[in-house]
Amino acid sequence: xxxxxxxxxxxxxxxxxxxxxxxxxxxxxxxxxxxxxxxxxxxxxxxxxxxxxxxxxxxxxxxxxxxxxxxxxxxxxxxxxxxxxxxxxxxxxxxxxxxxxxxxxxxxxxxxxxxxxxxxxxxxxxxxxxxxxxxxxxxxxxxxxxxxxxxxxxxxxxxxxxxxxxxxxxxxxxxxxxxxxxxxxxxxxxxxxxxxxxxxxxxxxxxxxxxxxxxxxxxxxxxxxxxxxxxxxxxxxxxxxxxxxxxxxxxxxxxxxxxxxxxxxxxxxxxxxxxxxxxxxxxxxxxxxxx
Ligand code: PLP
Numbered sequence: 001x002x003x004x005x006x007x008x009x010x011x012x013x014x015x016x017x018x019x020x021x022x023x024x025x026x027x028x029x030x031x032x033x034x035x036x037x038x039x040x041x042x043x044x045x046x047x048x049x050x051x052x053x054x055x056x057x058x059x060x061x062x063x064x065x066x067x068x069x070x071x072x073x074x075x076x077x078x079x080x081x082x083x084x085x086x087x088x089x090x091x092x093x094x095x096x097x098x099x100x101x102x103x104x105x106x107x108x109x110x111x112x113x114x115x116x117x118x119x120x121x122x123x124x125x126x127x128x129x130x131x132x133x134x135x136x137x138x139x140x141x142x143x144x145x146x147x148x149x150x151x152x153x154x155x156x157x158x159x160x161x162x163x164x165x166x167x168x169x170x171x172x173x174x175x176x177x178x179x180x181x182x183x184x185x186x187x188x189x190x191x192x193x194x195x196x197x198x199x200x201x202x203x204x205x206x207x208x209x210x211x212x213x214x215x216x217x218x219x220x221x222x223x224x225x226x227x228x229x230x231x232x233x234x235x236x237x238x239x240x241x242x243x244x245x246x247x248x249x250x251x252x253x254x255x256x257x258x259x260x261x262x263x264x265x266x267x268x269x270x271x272x273x274x275x276x277x278x279x280x281x282x283x284x285x286x287x288x289x290x291x
Contacts, residue, residue: 001084001117001118002015002080002083002084003015003080003114003115003116004076004077004079004080004083004114004115004116005112005113005114006067006112006113006114007068007072007076009079009083015114015116017096017099017112018098018099019099020099020102021096021097021098021099022096022097022098022099022101022102022106022109023096023097024096025102026104027159028062028064028097028106028154029064029094029095029096029097029154030055030058030059030062030064030094030095030153030154031055031058031092031093031094031095031153031154032051032052032054032055032091032092032093032094032153033051033090033091033092033153033190033249033250033251034046034047034048034051034077034090034091034092034093034250035088035089035090035091035250035251035285036081036086036088036089036091036117037088037285037286037287038087038088038286039286039287039288040287040288041287043081043082043086043087043088043089044287045077045078045081045091046250046284046285047213047217048074048077048078049074050213050216051077051093051213051250052070052073052074052077052093053070054153054211054213055073055093055095055153056070056073058153058154059095061154062154064095064097064106064111065111066095066111066113067095067110067111067112067113068113073093073113073115076093076113076115077091077093077115077117079115080115080116080117081117084117084118086117086118086119088119089117089118089119089120090117090118090119090120090250090251091115091116091117092114092115092116092117093113093114093115094113094114094115094116095111095112095113096111096112096114097109097110097111097112098110098111098112120251122253123249123251123252123253123255124174124175124252124255128174128255128256129253129254129255129256129278130270131256131258131269131270132246132255132256132257132258132259132268132269132270133173133174133175133247133255133256133257133258133259134172134173134174134258134259135168135173135174135175135176135177135188135257135259135260135261136167136168136171136173136175136176136177136260136261137176137177137179137236137260137261138163138164138167138168138176138177138178138179139167140160140163140164140167140176140178141160141178141179141180141181141186142160142178142179142180142181142186142187142208142209153210160178161178161189161190162189164176164178164189165189165190168189175188175189175191175247175255176188176189177193177239177260179236180207180208181208183235183236184204184208184233184234184235185204185233185234185235185236185238185239186204186208186209187204187208187209187210187212188247188249188252190249190251190252191212191247191248191249191251191252191255192204192209192210192212192214192215192247192248192249193239193245193246193247193248193257194215194218194245194246194247194248195234195238195239195242195243195244195245195265196242196243196244196245196266196271196273196274197238197241197242197243198243199227199228200227200228200229200230201218201222201227201228201229201230201273202229202230202231202232202234202238202242203215203219203229203230203231203234204231204232204233204234205231205232205233206231207233212248212249213250214248214249214250214252214253214254214281215248217248217281217284218248218254218277218281221277221280221281221284222277224280225276225280227273236260236261239260239265240260240261240263240265242265242266243265243266243271243273244256244265244266244270244271244272244273244274245257245260245265245266245274246274246277246278253278253281253282253285254274254277254278254281254282256269256270256271256274256275256278258270
């Protein structure tokens with residue numbers, strides 16, 4: 001395969017960087033997770049513009065100068081899928097600082113941009129999409145950096161996502177649920193969360209969660225079927241006593257949550273509203289519906 005690297009297609013094995021790369025040491029960079037799906041009209045990248053815009057917004061938040069314009073970065077994502085002959089793909093654009101100097105300041109450094117694309121199935125497995133996952137509330141919270149910077153999909157923001165996911169996995173769970181510094185439900189390690197309670201769809205407001213593009217799609221789809229959506233702070237016990245719960249994300253798509261902290265949610269399986277929204281989501285991404 002090939003990687004789009006600073007404007008050129010580079011063989012997979014040669015798409016490397018120096019060990020003194022600034023981003024490798026200090027963790028400041030920005031990235032996206034994007035998916036392309038097979039549709040009747042060929043392979044299509046779902047919400048490419050929104051993902052590209054968010055990448056530039058993340059860079060803007062960090063004060064990182066992007067080395068290419070939006071049109072080039074959008075075209076690079078299409079090219080990465082095409083040049084790797086992928087019918088469906090996970091796409092990873094990432095911008096990082098170069099290796100010209102060490103020290104905290106990135107002022108004098110070059111910025112590089114790569115786009116990788118590869119075949120990637122269900123993030124947590126097909127079984128997870130069908131039957132749901134078991135989740136553990138994390139002892140790692142969305143700390144201040146993430147609270148203030150959570151609009152940026154930035155490399156450095158993922159330290160506690162990784163710690164949270166690792167902790168959950170060691171304890172035998174599929175995924176972690178992170179609370180914000182006030183103890184309200186924030187998001188998964190790489191997913192937004194929704195619950196269904198008394199016929200309403202509820203999701204945490206965006207104070208301490210990423211502005212998920214899948215989250216936004218689900219809100220739109222809920223509108224199409226007249227399902228009321230409430231954005232508010234939610235507490236852990238509201239999740240315990242919810243009728244249904246699910247995670248959303250480009251990688252996780254719509255993944256039902258059947259259990260949180262060993263309490264089954266609803267009937268402990270994928271709920272009917274979750275299933276309906278999941279079907280609508282897959283229809284949307286594969287071009288089977290108008291969206
Ligand atoms: N929250 C975090 C921390 C993420 O990394 C992601 C991943 O993309 C999401 C939420 C879901 O966002 P999206 O639906 O745009 O992929």
